Amino acid sequence: MADLFAGVTTSHVPAIGAALDNGKTAEPYWAPLFKGYEPTKAWFAKMKPDVAILVYNDHACAFSPDVVPTFAIGCADEFLPADEGWGARPVPVVKGDPEFASHIAQSVILDEFDFTIINNMTVDHGLTVPMSLMFGQPKEWPCRVVPIAVNVTQYPFPTGRRCYALGQAIRRAVETYEKDLRVVIMGTGGMSHQIHGPRAGLINSDFDARFLDNLTADPAALVAMPHLEYMREAGAESVELIMWLIMRGALDDAVEEIYRFYHVAASNTAVGHIILENKRSAVRA
Amino acid sequence: MSQLKHDYDDIPGTTVFDADLSRKGYHLNTFFFTLMKQENRDVFKADQTAYMSRFRLTEEQRAAVLARDWNEMIRLGGNIFFMLKLSFSDGMSVQQLAGAMTGMTAQQYAQMLLDGGRSIEGNRSKSEWANG
Structure with a gap:
């Protein structure tokens, strides 16, 4: 049986990818950030997941202005890095798991969450920067990926409550998959940031700290938070944090916080990162 | 509308x-x-x-x-x-783009982020901007 044993969240700032790709990780500006992900890389090397269900948002790369799906799942066998305007990132092709992804799609749609099924798409920094932070710069990514794209670029977005419930449906889907797979789910984006308009550059570290605390201990408090509160308190683009609730909904109520890292700022953005293991999995590992 | x-x-x-x-x-x-x-x-x-x-x-x-x-x-x-x-x-980097929308110079904007970013205090509501 497939076992979803842990959840990981991280910001997915494009400049982090550029710093890695251009060999700047040792520079004083970037070194503290990359150091913060060293324990994460060790954790992944030890836990060796077969598949990562990676929740992210497309940044107007795979989806043109013609169509913006609210929830979409990538069922292809591979996903090429997107050219976002300066050439594609020099990172490995992302390998999918079409059979597992199709199973999740079928289960989740019949569970009343209407995924759009994507058979061909590129993936932008929203997906590849988290991969780089988790795995560094290998020739091939060490696990397969089921991409789940969430609309956070064109309002209205799905509510936090809906995202959390989608996570619960994804977990039910994983639990009915018969192959033995070790699965992690990742929620990406956030934390505080606003990258447009005269209020750009907003960072609210108190908001971020409360969010991280509640993610582990009291997700119900986060699920009830309206979009307005994210956008007002932590910058318009911080609303990406609703994707972290999909991760949290897929985990047990009782989780153990394995690791947390917070850093201000990378480019315009407060970087937050957390690793949560289901307590039952932590005991087994 | x-x-x-x-x-x-x-x-x-x-x-x-x-x-x-x-x-x-x-x-x-x-x-x-x-x-x-x-x-x-x-x-x-x-x-x-x-x-x-x-x-x-x-x-x-x-x-x-x-x-x-x-x-x-x-x-x-x-x-x-x-x-x-x-x-x-x-x-342009994303930071340069965002900074260009604030009325600050690129250097001022970069420094603001090095100093922890724009504070939420005074930046929640249009009424705060109108008065300030």
Whole structure:
């Protein structure tokens, strides 16, 4: 049986990818950030997941202005890095798991969450920067990926409550998959940031700290938070944090916080990162 | 426009790209989207006006692009994530783009972020900006 044993969240700032790709990780500006992900890389090397269900948002790369799906799942066998305007990132092709992804799609749609099924798409920094932070710069990514794209670029977005419930449906889907797979789910984006308009550059570290605390201990408090509160308190683009609730909904109520890292700022953005293991999995590992 | 009143309209210095703006900016954002291909970037850079004539942009939208007036592009329906295709084509970082919309110099904006970013205090509501 497939076992979803842990959840990981991280910001997915494009400049982090550029710093890695251009060999700047040792520079004083970037070194503290990359150091913060060293324990994460060790954790992944030890836990060796077969598949990562990676929740992210497309940044107007795979989806043109013609169509913006609210929830979409990538069922292809591979996903090429997107050219976002300066050439594609020099990172490995992302390998999918079409059979597992199709199973999740079928289960989740019949569970009343209407995924759009994507058979061909590129993936932008929203997906590849988290991969780089988790795995560094290998020739091939060490696990397969089921991409789940969430609309956070064109309002209205799905509510936090809906995202959390989608996570619960994804977990039910994983639990009915018969192959033995070790699965992690990742929620990406956030934390505080606003990258447009005269209020750009907003960072609210108190908001971020409360969010991280509640993610582990009291997700119900986060699920009830309206979009307005994210956008007002932590910058318009911080609303990406609703994707972290999909991760949290897929985990047990009782989780153990394995690791947390917070850093201000990378480019315009407060970087937050957390690793949560289901307590039952932590005991087994 | 939509019949709905938006709670987010009270956030200062912020434009939430919603379904109304999506419709207003459809052709503008379609233009940005094409800049994800190198051959299109090359043609655009060689003659910006000629390239833009392929799209059903308004005169205001064309002028905003030529002037690189990023806040004006937002007002006219530009979505920041589509606009990034243009700013990346111009060789700007996201920080340079965001900073350009604040009225600060690039250096002032970068320093503000090194110092922990723009505070939430005084930046929650339009009423705070109007009084301050």
